[in-house]
Every structure is written in C-alpha cells, then in structure tokens.
Amino acid sequence: MADFNPCQSCGACCAHFRVSFYWAEAESLGLPAGLTEPVDPWHACMKGxxxxxxxxxxxxxxxxxxxxxxxxxxxxxxxxxxxxxGDAHCLKARAAHGLPALAQRPGP
Ligand code: SF4
Ligand code: SF4
Structure with a gap:
C-alpha cells in the first residue's frame, strides 16, 4: 500500500476553496480557457x-x-x-464534507 493516495477517494479540497491564481498561470500550464474564470484583472480561478x-x-x-x-x-x-x-487545508475541507481527518504524511 506504499502508493495509496487518499486523494483518489476524497476530492474535498476541490469542492471547498476558491482555487485562484495569477491569470498567466493558466496559459503557461496549458489549462483550457473554458475551465477558468476571471476573479479580478490579475487573477483567475477554476470555474465553479x-x-x-x-x-x-x-x-x-x-x-x-x-x-x-x-x-x-x-x-x-x-x-x-x-x-x-493531512495538512490544515485538507483537514478543513474534509471536515466540511463530513470526512474523517487524515494524519499528515511526508511529501512525495
Ligand atoms: S482534502 Fe486532503 S485527502 Fe482530500 S483531496 Fe484534498 S488533499 Fe487529498
Ligand atoms: S484543478 Fe480542480 S479538480 Fe483538479 S486538483 Fe485543482 S481543484 Fe481539484
């Protein structure tokens, strides 16, 4: 189970926070324009x-x-x-979706 990834059975943080970033990031990463929306003149966010x-x-x-x-x-x-x-954002998002807290684990 060394490569078990709890995110694959979660997704809570993708449905709890505004995912916003400097607008040019979308273009440099190749994010399809239809998946983002403007927040202000300098920032965009993932649609939804x-x-x-x-x-x-x-x-x-x-x-x-x-x-x-x-x-x-x-x-x-x-x-x-x-x-x-397992970090603070993860715990907050999981709690908001009624999911149990995860223990923080070392990064990849
Ligand atoms: S809330 Fe935590 S476990 Fe869930 S997808 Fe985000 S980082 Fe992964
Ligand atoms: S782009 Fe959306 S679905 Fe993908 S990791 Fe970010 S918040 Fe989650």
Whole structure:
C-alpha cells in the first residue's frame, strides 16, 4: 500500500476553496480557457470554485468521498499542488464534507 493516495477517494479540497491564481498561470500550464474564470484583472480561478453555494471545481470528476479524479491533473494550477493530505487545508475541507481527518504524511 506504499502508493495509496487518499486523494483518489476524497476530492474535498476541490469542492471547498476558491482555487485562484495569477491569470498567466493558466496559459503557461496549458489549462483550457473554458475551465477558468476571471476573479479580478490579475487573477483567475477554476470555474465553479468562485461561488459560495455549490462550490465545486469544474475539473473534478466522480463522487466526493468515494472515487474522484482531476480531469486536468497535469495542468492543475499552483493552489492544487500546495495542499497536502493531512495538512490544515485538507483537514478543513474534509471536515466540511463530513470526512474523517487524515494524519499528515511526508511529501512525495
Ligand atoms: S488533499 Fe486532503 S482534502 Fe484534498 S483531496 Fe487529498 S485527502 Fe482530500
Ligand atoms: S484543478 Fe483538479 S486538483 Fe485543482 S481543484 Fe480542480 S479538480 Fe481539484
């Protein structure tokens, strides 16, 4: 089970925070323009994460807490790369979705 990834059966952080980043990041990563929306003149966010009710990233596939995937994983923006299983953001997102806390694990 060395390569067990708890994120594949979670997805909570993709449906809890606004995933915003400097607008040029989307272009440099090759993120399809249709998956992002403007926040202000300098920032964009993943579509679906800029709202309060029903917040969920447009790129998240599957059912939260069961089986999920990111349809743009290789191009995912920096905020997605910063959350680590078991860190404070992870714990907050999982709690908001009624999922148990994870122990923090060393990075890859
Ligand atoms: S980082 Fe935490 S909240 Fe985000 S998908 Fe992974 S386990 Fe879930
Ligand atoms: S781009 Fe992928 S990793 Fe980032 S919030 Fe959306 S589904 Fe999650």
């Amino acid at each position: 994460t800029g709202r309060r009710a029903g917040l969920r990233c447009i790129a998240l596939q599957g059912e939260i807490g069961r089986e999920v995937g990111c349809s743009v994983y290789p191009q995912r923006p920096s905020p997605c790369r910063e959350v680590e299983p």
